[in-house]
Amino acid sequence: MKPLIAGNWKMNGSLASNEALVKAMLDGLGGQAPGADMALCVPAPFLAQLQSLLTGSPIAWGAQDVSSHEQGAYTGEVSATMLNDFACRYAIVGHSERRQYHGESDLLVADKAKVALAHGITPIVCVGETLAEREAGHTETVVKRQLAAVIHAVAHCTSEIVVAYEPVWAIGTGKTASPEQAQQVHAVLRAQIAAATQHPERVHILYGGSMNAANAASLLAQPDIDGGLIGGASLKAADFLQIVALAH
Numbered sequence: 295m296k297p298l299i300a301g302n303w304k305m306n307g308s309l310a311s312n313e314a315l316v317k318a319m320l321d322g323l324g325g326q327a328p329g330a331d332m333a334l335c336v337p338a339p340f341l342a343q344l345q346s347l348l349t350g351s352p353i354a355w356g357a358q359d360v361s362s363h364e365q366g367a368y369t370g371e372v373s374a375t376m377l378n379d380f381a382c383r384y385a386i387v388g389h390s391e392r393r394q395y396h397g398e399s400d401l402l403v404a405d406k407a408k409v410a411l412a413h414g415i416t417p418i419v420c421v422g423e424t425l426a427e428r429e430a431g432h433t434e435t436v437v438k439r440q441l442a443a444v445i446h447a448v449a450h451c452t453s454e455i456v457v458a459y460e461p462v463w464a465i466g467t468g469k470t471a472s473p474e475q476a477q478q479v480h481a482v483l484r485a486q487i488a489a490a491t492q493h494p495e496r497v498h499i500l501y502g503g504s505m506n507a508a509n510a511a512s513l514l515a516q517p518d519i520d521g522g523l524i525g526g527a528s529l530k531a532a533d534f535l536q537i538v539a540l541a542h
């Protein structure tokens with residue numbers, strides 16, 4: 295299985311800056327097939343632009359969220375069928391910023407993962423503990439609870455999800471989990487997946503949280519870290535490509 299390096303642009307970008315950034319990434323790849331699978335998860339209004347810039351390239355694209363509803367009176371939501379219209383391969387679900395600022399529960403996140411899969415979109419399921427939870431010794435309990443909800447909802451499709459371990463205290467803070475801290479949690483998640491599917495080896499478990507060109511190598515060297523979900527460093531072509539180059 296090739297590693298997966300996925301960018302999460304969060305609420306950043308503009309038509310002009312996206313074009314420059316994506317072109318710099320494609321130029322940097324220079325027509326070479328990267329050693330890792332690559333994806334960019336972008337704000338919904340830019341999906342058409344990414345589809346047009348990336349079709350035929352080695353970089354896939356995706357959304358940062360998806361509605362748990364199929365259609366109808368859900369102002370502000372974006373449905374999986376809409377993401378299908380723009381050929382999204384991925385949708386992040388349960389990012390800590392959505393859990394924290396939009397009150398998304400484990401159950402809602404699980405529903406979103408299920409809806410994505412039903413529409414052929416790979417959910418990138420984010421799990422992770424807050425600093426208070428880590429300090430209280432609850433890291434494993436929290437991530438297992440978050441992942442269990444998704445496994446329960448998607449059942450036999452568990453081998454089709456991507457998991458991203460993103461310790462909340464490491465996101466956008468410049469504080470990365472040490473490779474050992476991350477590996478410890480990844481091993482727990484791997485075991486949980488192995489208990490739920492006959493094909494645990496198909497599931498990428500990404501690390502996210504201040505991963506950058508300087509720290510990516512040691513994180514990606516861990517046996518259960520299969521790639522990265524990259525926020526800040528995915529907004530800089532050179533940094534993102536360097537992480538991709540380190541992942542093989």
Ligand code: PGA
Binds near residue numbers: 504
């Ligand atoms: P960061 O974000 O790399 O900027 O810490 C990662 C994420 O939130 O997905």
